[in-house]
Amino acid sequence: MVSADILERLSATLAQRRDADPSVSYVAKLFHKGTDAILKKVGEEAVEVVMAAKDGEQLALVREVADLWFHTLVLLAHNGLSHEDVLAELARREGISGIEEKASRKQD
Ligand SMILES: N=c1c2ncn([C@@H]3O[C@H](COP(=O)(O)OP(=O)(O)OP(=O)(O)O)[C@@H](O)[C@H]3O)c2ncn1[C@@H]1O[C@H](COP(=O)(O)O)[C@@H](O)[C@H]1O
Secondary structure, three states, rough: OOOOOHHHHEEEEEEEEOOOOOOHHHHHHHHHHHHHHHHHHHHHHHHHHHHHHOOHHHHHHHHHHHHHHHHHHHHHHHHOOHHHHHHHHHHHHHOOOOOHHHHHHHHH
């Protein structure tokens, strides 16, 4: 089984890319282009996930979800956040029932 440590390593790499030369790194180039370019990639990858799911190709679906996860991690890093913030939110939700979750969301 692949370890979730990949998220830790990827997160560290993304942080390093903030100061990297945009000409030699895909991520550094995306950071350099800014928020709109990152959001465009997230939107494109989300659409590709939907198309892969509709096609019923499991390998394609996994690859497109990996692209989507990757680009959302770039988006989080660009906003000073990481996978840890999302995991903390999921853990918070695990501790409350569906009814409480709905009430909590309404208050946000
Ligand atoms: N996990 C990924 C990863 N997943 C997808 N991609 C890139 O995301 C892009 C996906 O976009 P598309 O499928 O639309 O392909 P494309 O047409 O080439 O994309 P565009 O150039 O049009 O944006 C491709 O260029 C992929 O190479 C990734 N690029 C990098 N990583 C990780 O990020 C690390 C740092 O990458 P660099 O910054 O390139 O060193 C790497 O070591 C990897 O671990």
